Amino acid sequence: MKKLRMGIVGVGGIAQDRHIPTYLTLTDQVTIEAISDVNDNTAKLVAEKFSIPNVYSHYEEMFQDVDAITICTPNKYHAEISIAALEAGIHVLCEKPMAMNPEECQQMLEAAEKSGKVLSIAYHYRYMKDSRAAKRVIIENEIGRPIVARAKALRRRKVPGWGVFTNKELQGGGSLIDYGCHFLDLSLWLLGNPKPIEVMGSAYNHLGKIPNQVNLWGKFDHESFEVDDHVTAYVKFDNGASMLFETSWLANIRDDEESLSISGETGGIDLFPLHLNQAKYGVLLNSEADWVPGEEDPSVPQAQNFINSCLGFEELVVKPEEAMQVSKIIDAIYKSSETGRSIRLQ
Known part of the structure; x- marks a missing residue:
């Protein structure tokens, strides 16, 4: 079975406490290939802690190594990073909220529709x-x-x-x-x-x-x-x-x-x-x-749904047009x- 190659953008608390540990329990489905953070030292420490092979100063540099990314940055950067990834043919799981305003959400939605790639938002209460x-x-x-x-x-x-x-x-x-x-x-x-x-x-x-x-x-x-x-x-x-x-x-x-x-x-x-x-x-x-x-832990079914949606096995539970509402x-x-x-x- 093909494994999804994952990258993490932003390695603060939500990445270290939820997303990275969750992906590491699903190694038969996903591998974490790269991380990126504005703080290079933090990124290197996190990579060493979780045995992640590649560290990049800028998120776009990791696109060559991954099929999908998980965005864990402050809300201001959700739209910018999502759109860049989708335009590069990369699937996106973005932490909530979708973006800073509906206009940015619409731009993300249009980028996803144009690319044909998966875009989902991490509303894990579902x-x-x-x-x-x-x-x-x-x-x-x-x-x-x-x-x-x-x-x-x-x-x-x-x-x-x-x-x-x-x-x-x-x-x-x-x-x-x-x-x-x-x-x-x-x-x-x-x-x-x-x-x-x-x-x-x-x-x-x-x-x-x-x-x-x-x-x-x-x-x-x-x-x-x-x-x-x-x-x-x-x-x-x-x-x-x-x-x-x-x-x-x-x-x-x-x-x-x-x-x-x-x-x-x-x-x-x-x-x-x-x-x-x-x-x-x-x-x-x-x-x-x-x-x-x-x-x-709702993080596990959330990750599984995103992974399987990227691989074409499932329908998304959290669709971007719903998150935009x-x-x-x-x-x-x-x-x-x-x-x-x-x-x-x-």
Whole structure:
């Protein structure tokens, strides 16, 4: 069986903690042939740590050695690197979000269509057990037509104190574009990928500006905190469905909360954990998932799907045109917050 030759662009935390270790568990399907990073010393150390044979100062130099790349850079460079790789005939798995704005997403999508190569975005929440089972429940019409989604991605005092997460120029935003995007994507996927038509949102930048913050994920500079720390939104879709959404890095709540609830015409589901709520036979029926032991890390099925899609064996789970809808909503939330009015999407 042919193995996919992989390159990694950007070797920070997400590359070292998720993508590289995952690919190294799939050596019958993929080999990591090269890495590139703006910091040559870091790249050399990572290559030595993971026994990666080739290190390049510039990502384009690795194209001769690989069939595909995984992009783990700050958001600002997602579009530039993706387009360059696709135009060189290289498949691309890009970390979320897809890009800084919908215009860049469109350029990436056009490059993928023109090249005929695979472009996917690493929205790994779709690959979680709850998510995959919930998708099957909805496909099997267990809850009828989905109508309303309620999504929360809330962390209590957990601003990432590493990397460039609070740098607006490099990231484009904060809690919404970094964390909440996963729940926007998951919600759209479970709703059947309807098109957003109107968005009302508020993005706050208050808590991150307060000095001497209690923060469980390291120190950050409140004076240079440029991004949103808490976001709320209401989204309407072309099929009549709607979504209530909230995300935060610094929520003053009792505990972290990751939850997604979808109400359909005949039933509903709740994630995380997974519950199925129905009204049947004259009674209310509530079911809770009881998982058999097995693969828990969503990074593995995500990597397998990308590899097999590149090799022509599978269809992509996260398609670029779907990821672009997430970026359209993110962009509209920020614009709505700035203007104080709802944003209509074409």
